[in-house]
Amino acid sequence: MNGFPLSRILNRRFFFGSFGAGIIACSGFGWIGSEKFVVPNRRALEPRHEAALKAPEEFGFELSEAYSVTAGDGIALSCRLISPAKHPGAAVKTRRMRQRLGAGTSVRSTVVMLHGRGGIKEDAFPVAERFVAAGFRCLIFDARAHGVSGGDFTTYGAKEVGDLRAVLDDAETRFGHETLGPFVGFGISLGAAVLLQALPEEPRLRSAVVVAPFADLPTVAQRSVANVIHPAMPRFLTGMVTTVGGIRAGFSPELISPVESAARIRVPVMVAHGDRDRVIPMAEGRRVFEALPENGINRWRPVPGGRHGDVLAVGNDDLYQEMIEFWIANLGSN
Structure with missing residues (x-):
């Protein structure tokens, strides 16, 4: 028989057919997987958020109307400013924190707060309840592709760093320095990673607390x-x-490498991480902390028993008090 034997032809067809099917399968996996990677689930408001929006003074704070900031690429970022309530209601967490901090603890400063992947700005409410006890205002916003902000994709800091800069620029114009005072930063998970990447180039942030950051x-x-x-x-x-x-x-x-950014940060940073975190293990946060330039001020704060989703709840008022006192101690550091 001239040419290739039939068995060799069939084997080649099987090989190339299998190879082609494998390529298609891998491509399909890459596309489906990428959806989970760069397209966060958008969460709706929960009853706990609605309660604070309806009667914020019962939680120790006042809320500005929601407003929009336009990012560099044109997407709209939904923002609010939280201020200490002039006439607080029950405000249980606020009053408890004020008692821990001691009489006379009141600063004029604003915490810009960055939520985690899949979060929304209203997740900041129970955290802000503690921060306003010291007089801090809190600037909150939905990250791109989250909440009611625009954008289809999260970029883990590539575009979010510019978004943060736009939010700060707008706040200074909208509210004025006399109202806001100096800025400090707070970020958790993805928000922590974005904050770390922003800090080397953002001189307006006097210090920062990052919770459960990833290193790269x-x-x-x-x-x-x-x-x-x-x-x-x-x-x-x-x-x-x-x-x-x-x-x-x-x-x-x-x-995207927060750990590389950490080496270029020149302001005080506190890194907190739960030792039971299985999403971003504590070793990641430790890498970030060890990359920070030695200044005798940076602080490493492990949270015993803390997991990725409950590290703040497990750390509770002890952790909140340490964060507040860290910011206050370093308001004049730079």
Whole structure:
């Protein structure tokens, strides 16, 4: 028989057919996985949020009307300013924190608060209840692709750093320095990672507290995919997810490295992390802390028993008091 034997032809067809099917399957996995990677679920307001919106003075604070800030690429960011209530109601957490801090503790400063992935600005309400006890105002906003802000994709800091700058620029114009005082920063999870990336280039932030930050995006992405799909997920598949996600969202995931940014920060930073965090292990936060330049002021604060979703609740008033006192002590640091 001339030419190739039939068995060889069939084997080649099987090989190339299987190879093609594998490519299609991997591409499909990359696209579906990228959806989870760069498209957060948008949460609606919960009853606890509605209660604070309806009667904020019962929680120790006053709220500005929601307003919009336009980011550099044109998307709208939904913001509010929280201020200490002039005539607080029950305000149980606020009164308790004020008692812990001692009489006469009152500062003129504003905490800009960055929520985590899948969060909304209203998640800040129970945190702000404690911060207003010391006189802090709190500037809150929905990150891009979250809450009622615009945008379809999260970029883990690539675009969010500019968003933060736009929010600060607008607040200074809208409310004035006499009202706001100096800024300090608070971020949790994704918000912590964004804040770390912003700090080297944002001189308006006097100090910062970051809770449960990741050190670099490729590492946390590998862990997240493994947790969601399978612990033995090959790295090349995770790389496909992040690459496709980066192309869709217009950023380079491999360049997102809060730990590298940490080495260039020149203001005091407190890093808090739960020792039972399985989403972003405490070792990630420790890497960030150890990358900070030595200044004798930075603080490492492990939270025994704290997991990713409950680290603030587990740390409770002890942790909140430490954060507040850290900011107050460093308002004049730079």
